[in-house]
């Protein structure tokens with residue numbers, strides 16, 4: 222661009238499996254987190270400036286913090302500190318299309334995008350392994366936003382192994398009014414486990430493991446097999462997402478959204494991560510359009526967005 226700016230495109234994610242272990246002493250939960258990047262994106266534009274400045278556009282812009290807590294601003298500061306730069310001189314503009322606090326890792330996408338954009342703008346040429354380490358310090362989901370495609374996240378989700386995906390999957394995302402707080406949803410999961418008498422700590426909850434059937438369905442690009450695995454893989458009461466019961470407990474109306482999507486012909490529906498966005502796997506592009514139209518008509522969500530997966534990670538636009 223003529224003003225010297227660079228733009229990076231970063232995808233949202235859905236967790237096709239989120240197996241949640243017990244609460245660790247450090248306040249995090251051990252995970253087997255099967256991430257899949259999907260075709261909803263934020264774009265982060267970095268322009269030369271004297272100091273750090275942040276602007277945000279898009280339908281949810283008012284819900285995004287503009288102060289130093291913003292994950293994109295934190296990422297720019299972290300990269301500058303990593304290279305011993307005195308101050309991060311950059312104007313970051315976030316064009317947000319990923320729902321905010323929706324369980325689709327929009328803030329993490331902006332952090333990964335800001336790292337890649339600032340690295341290009343400042344010419345710091347940070348090796349990939351160092352970028353991934355910076356991502357992990359910023360948040361558990363941030364390394365996956367850099368990587369994209371599909372990956373298994375162990376540890377708190379930051380330790381990634383790329384996964385093969387053998388075809389295109391067609392999804393609809395039902396976006397809710399208002400978000401859910403990720404730490405609150407994890408706390409609710411612990412509360413439900415304690416109330417059920419199973420306990421919620423690492424010694425009480427089995428080590429989370431990925432489902433072999435689910436990984437095979439991804440590898441084969443088999444939508445029917447993935448739908449079956451989404452509905453049975455986990456301890457989450459008929460869902461591969463162990464946080465689904467907690468999200469439904471905090472937002473009972475999501476049951477109506479899940480019901481509306483499956484009644485409209487989706488192969489399977491589940492809460493995306495910590496929610497409240499609901500994800501529906503469909504049989505193809507035409508089916509996704511039909512499910513999206515029925516969900517919009519149902520009044521059980523704010524908008525319904527058809528899209529596909531997998532999608533590339535943080536990518537510098539030409």
Ligand SMILES: C[C@@](CO)(OP(=O)(O)O)[C@H](O)COP(=O)(O)OP(=O)(O)OC[C@H]1O[C@@H](n2ccc(N)nc2=O)[C@H](O)[C@@H]1O
Nearest residue numbers: 248249250324325326360361362377403404407494495496
């Ligand atoms: C649930 C997931 C599923 O991918 O994402 P979302 O659905 O919110 O997007 C993630 O685990 C969210 O990751 P992220 O949003 O990066 O979380 P972090 O900033 O690292 O942590 C925020 C808080 O969430 C809780 N947390 C997060 C990750 C984890 N493995 N165990 C946790 O208990 C902790 O309370 C932590 O203080």
Ligand SMILES: Nc1ncnc2c1ncn2[C@@H]1O[C@H](COP(=O)(O)OP(=O)(O)O)[C@@H](O)[C@H]1O
Nearest residue numbers: 291292293321322323324325326327328329331
């Ligand atoms: N760049 C950002 N975009 C969105 N939210 C951000 C950003 N930086 C910080 N946040 C904060 O992170 C919270 C979680 O946002 P987000 O990452 O969109 O959701 P989730 O963790 O459910 O995927 C928001 O409520 C907001 O307070």
